[in-house]
Amino acid sequence: MAGLKIRKAVIPAAGMGTRFLPATKVMPKEMLPLVDKPLLQYGVEEAVAAGCDEVIIITGRGKVTMEDHFDRAPELEASLERRGKLELLEKVREVTKLARIVATRQSEPLGLGHAVLQAKEIVGDEPFCVILPDDVVHGDEACMKQMVQAFEKVQASILGSEEVEGDAIQNYGCLDCLVDPNDPQLLHVRDMVEKPKPHEAPSQNAIIGRYILTPRIFELIEGLKPGAGGELQLTDAIKALIQFEKVYGFRYKGVRHDAGDKFGFLKATVDFALEREDLGPAFREWLKAKKF
Numbered sequence: 001m002a003g004l005k006i007r008k009a010v011i012p013a014a015g016m017g018t019r020f021l022p023a024t025k026v027m028p029k030e031m032l033p034l035v036d037k038p039l040l041q042y043g044v045e046e047a048v049a050a051g052c053d054e055v056i057i058i059t060g061r062g063k064v065t066m067e068d069h070f071d072r073a074p075e076l077e078a079s080l081e082r083r084g085k086l087e088l089l090e091k092v093r094e095v096t097k098l099a100r101i102v103a104t105r106q107s108e109p110l111g112l113g114h115a116v117l118q119a120k121e122i123v124g125d126e127p128f129c130v131i132l133p134d135d136v137v138h139g140d141e142a143c144m145k146q147m148v149q150a151f152e153k154v155q156a157s158i159l160g161s162e163e164v165e166g167d168a169i170q171n172y173g174c175l176d177c178l179v180d181p182n183d184p185q186l187l188h189v190r191d192m193v194e195k196p197k198p199h200e201a202p203s204q205n206a207i208i209g210r211y212i213l214t215p216r217i218f219e220l221i222e223g224l225k226p227g228a229g230g231e232l233q234l235t236d237a238i239k240a241l242i243q244f245e246k247v248y249g250f251r252y253k254g255v256r257h258d259a260g261d262k263f264g265f266l267k268a269t270v271d272f273a274l275e276r277e278d279l280g281p282a283f284r285e286w287l288k289a290k291k292f
Contacts, residue, residue, distance in 0.1 A: 132209025
């Protein structure tokens, strides 16, 4: 595997978004905006920052707007040009140039493993990354870019990880791992435990929605027996992968927001707005005036 590069990203986006109903009755959750960009676009931009030139979006019924977002909009562009709104016109056009976008459908919501499996024929026999758009990570350097740099050194599957405090580990997949003596960001994964009881957790290293996986993962997903609800879980396939190949965890640098949760989405919106040069100062003063 020496010298392999990550060129393709898979973004599972076929969920029903029930936690945001009724807003997501007709609009995909992944199209909910953090300030003025949808969650999905943040995921695509992170993939591009990591060096990916092809992004595979796993869609579902009623989610064609996700594809349309990355396509040309001639009427809108013509209208903006006529009205002299050239800065907005450039923003609209930039979205269409981010990467080659390929969409493929997950016919039924049968778990994250099943969603990733839909990309098998497009990914082919090469390593790839998976970005869950619900987890929005921002910092000085894109989370997936950091992970790709680690992959280029170890040439093995890598799971994004975050140290969580106290009982919070019971809400995550948890890594049974050892810290690499030469790189404290790298974790040698021995096993994974899904949502352990706090006193039974092998570590405080939680798995977050960022993965780099070798193509063997596809055959392991195909070999899984459906679990609860008939779903194929990606974590089960990764546990099996550990028996064949090295798997690492990676403690990324940055701040993560769980934007798939209403409270997390609100916090992310505030943080992103405060960082904006055009909005931050006025928004900060408004918040101060509210005297929370």
